[in-house]
Amino acid sequence: MHIIVDLCVVPLGVGVSVSPYIVACEKILKAAGLKTNLHAYGTNIEGEWDTVFAAIKQCHETIHAMGAPRITTTIKLGSRTDRLQTMEDKIRSVQEKQ
Amino acid sequence: MHIIVDLCVVPLGVGVSVSPYIVACEKILKAAGLKTNLHAYGTNIEGEWDTVFAAIKQCHETIHAMGAPRITTTIKLGSRTDRLQTMEDKIRSVQEKQ
Amino acid sequence: MHIIVDLCVVPLGVGVSVSPYIVACEKILKAAGLKTNLHAYGTNIEGEWDTVFAAIKQCHETIHAMGAPRITTTIKLGSRTDRLQTMEDKIRSVQEKQ
Amino acid sequence: MHIIVDLCVVPLGVGVSVSPYIVACEKILKAAGLKTNLHAYGTNIEGEWDTVFAAIKQCHETIHAMGAPRITTTIKLGSRTDRLQTMEDKIRSVQEKQ
Numbered sequence: 474m475h476i477i478v479d480l481c482v483v484p485l486g487v488g489v490s491v492s493p494y495i496v497a498c499e500k501i502l503k504a505a506g507l508k509t510n511l512h513a514y515g516t517n518i519e520g521e522w523d524t525v526f527a528a529i530k531q532c533h534e535t536i537h538a539m540g541a542p543r544i545t546t547t548i549k550l551g552s553r554t555d556r557l558q559t560m561e562d563k564i565r566s567v568q569e570k571q
Numbered sequence: 572m573h574i575i576v577d578l579c580v581v582p583l584g585v586g587v588s589v590s591p592y593i594v595a596c597e598k599i600l601k602a603a604g605l606k607t608n609l610h611a612y613g614t615n616i617e618g619e620w621d622t623v624f625a626a627i628k629q630c631h632e633t634i635h636a637m638g639a640p641r642i643t644t645t646i647k648l649g650s651r652t653d654r655l656q657t658m659e660d661k662i663r664s665v666q667e668k669q
Numbered sequence: 670m671h672i673i674v675d676l677c678v679v680p681l682g683v684g685v686s687v688s689p690y691i692v693a694c695e696k697i698l699k700a701a702g703l704k705t706n707l708h709a710y711g712t713n714i715e716g717e718w719d720t721v722f723a724a725i726k727q728c729h730e731t732i733h734a735m736g737a738p739r740i741t742t743t744i745k746l747g748s749r750t751d752r753l754q755t756m757e758d759k760i761r762s763v764q765e766k767q
Numbered sequence: 768m769h770i771i772v773d774l775c776v777v778p779l780g781v782g783v784s785v786s787p788y789i790v791a792c793e794k795i796l797k798a799a800g801l802k803t804n805l806h807a808y809g810t811n812i813e814g815e816w817d818t819v820f821a822a823i824k825q826c827h828e829t830i831h832a833m834g835a836p837r838i839t840t841t842i843k844l845g846s847r848t849d850r851l852q853t854m855e856d857k858i859r860s861v862q863e864k865q
Contacts, residue, residue: 474631479775479808481843486653486685489739489849492860499865511861512804513811513854514773514843522631526624533572533620533650542653543685547743547843548646549775549808552631555584555640555783560807566786567805571793577710579675579745584783587751587837590762597767609763610706611713611756612675612745641783645745645841647677647710653685658709664688665707669695670827682849718827722820729768729816729846738849744842748827751780751836 474522477560479549481515482532484541494541498532505531510560515547519560522552572620575658577647579613580630582639592639596630603629608658613645617658620650670718673756675745677711678728680737690735694728701727706756711743715756718748768816771854773843775809776826778835788835792826799825804854809841813854816846 480502484494502509502518505528510517518525533544578600582592600607600616603626608615616623631642676698680690698705698714701724706713714721729740774796778788789810796803796812799822804811812819827838 474628477807479773479806481773483679483681483741485679485681485687489682489847491681492864495861496864499861510806511858512773512806513771513813513857514845517807519807522628526628530572530620530624537650537652543651544649545679546646546648548644548648549841550644550646551642551808552635553641553783554635563807564805567789567793570786570790575709577675577677577708581777581779581839583777583779583785587749587780589779590766593763594766597763608708609760610675610708611673611715611759612747615709617709643777647743649710651685661709662707665691665695668688668692670824718824722824726768726816726820733846733848739847740845742842742844744840744844746840746842747838748831749837750831 474552475557476520476522476525477551477558477563478518478525479515480518480529481547482536483545483547484536485543485545487541494536494539497535497539501531501535502528508560517560572650573655574618574620574623575649575656575661576616576623577613578616578627578630579645580634581643581645582634583641583643585639592634592637595633595637599629599633600626606658615658670748671753672716672718672721673747673754673759674714674721675711676714676725677743678732679741679743680732681739681741683737690732690737693731693735697727697731698724704756713756768846769851770814770816770819771845771852771857772812772819773809774812774823775841776830777839777841778830779837779839781835788830788833791829791833795825795829796822802854811854
């Protein structure tokens with residue numbers, strides 16, 4: 474199943490600077506061959522269900538291994554069967570009506 | 572990895588009554604042996620990572636097969652390595668301080 | 670506007686134990702006269718838009734005043750014009766179909 | 768209070784094509800003078816608490832007036848007191864470590 478995801482990973486118990494953990498997660502997503510786009514409150518991801526969630530699981534494992542005792546993550550996840558839609562399609566469908 | 576999840580599945584293109592789809596998803600979560608607790612804006616789930624996400628994938632597949640052409644899902648997901656925490660522990664830790 | 674909300678407030682930079690901050694927020698919501706229901710990954714809230722968001726703003730102000738330098742909050746928010754729906758209605762509409 | 772927000776508004780009961788409603792919401796955010804950045808699963812917003820939430824309320828009112836009987840919205844919301852941080856700062860702090 475092809476999905477578009479928005480991922481926001483928040484390590485707890487490591488202070489207020491969380492960017493080193495986000496960087497580690499970005500590397501995992503890219504190494505998995507996923508299409509990603511970083512924004513100011515998370516990362517858009519596009520790919521197959523199993524690949525996406527295997528990568529997100531690896532993000533949790535890696536961030537714990539880096540020393541974060543607790544992680545809270547927010548995921549938005551869209552799938553559709555009526556047509557294939559890319560991340561660019563979603564943005565364009567809004568922008569061309571503006 | 573043991574996780575606590577909050578799941579909110581929203582089928583689109585099927586009108587405003589979405590409860591039949593939520594019911595189908597609740598059945599899948601229970602059939603997977605997961606601990607669940609329904610609330611007014613989603614379902615708390617506790618279990619192992621792979622079991623939880625296999626069940627959520629099955630929810631998407633089933634809701635599409637029921638006729639929903641599009642689904643948007645929101646997931647909150649917590650893991651911790653410092654100690655085992657259940658859904659009841661989380662609620663109790665707040666209630667006993669009130 | 671009558672709304673049903675799911676609120677999850679996460680203070681950062683205060684270690685892994687966040688329940689004292691959640692307790693402070695629960696008190697603010699109740700003092701505002703809002704209907705609330707605590708679950709394992711947040712709090713359901715029902716009330717008028719302005720009352721709900723004034724209370725959530727007060728939660729942020731209070732948690733910062735308690736010493737948390739950073740807060741990340743997740744909100745789900747539902748409104749409908751076709752009919753009045755309570756938190757209990759939403760749960761019942763799922764449970765009676767099971 | 769200065770906040771960074773991620774907003775995802777989903778109208779229900781209007782079929783699978785939701786972009787006209789998102790366009791209306793984007794116009795409201797811009798007319799309110801807010802800094803925004805559209806991505807594939809929502810819109811980043813930066814501004815003062817009261818301005819941001821007045822605009823989001825107006826989005827709900829407008830989308831209902833356009834004919835959507837039900838709306839479910841997801842909001843991520845960050846505030847911090849240790850330093851002022853812009854949306855660009857958040858992205859840069861990740862990108863410069865990659």
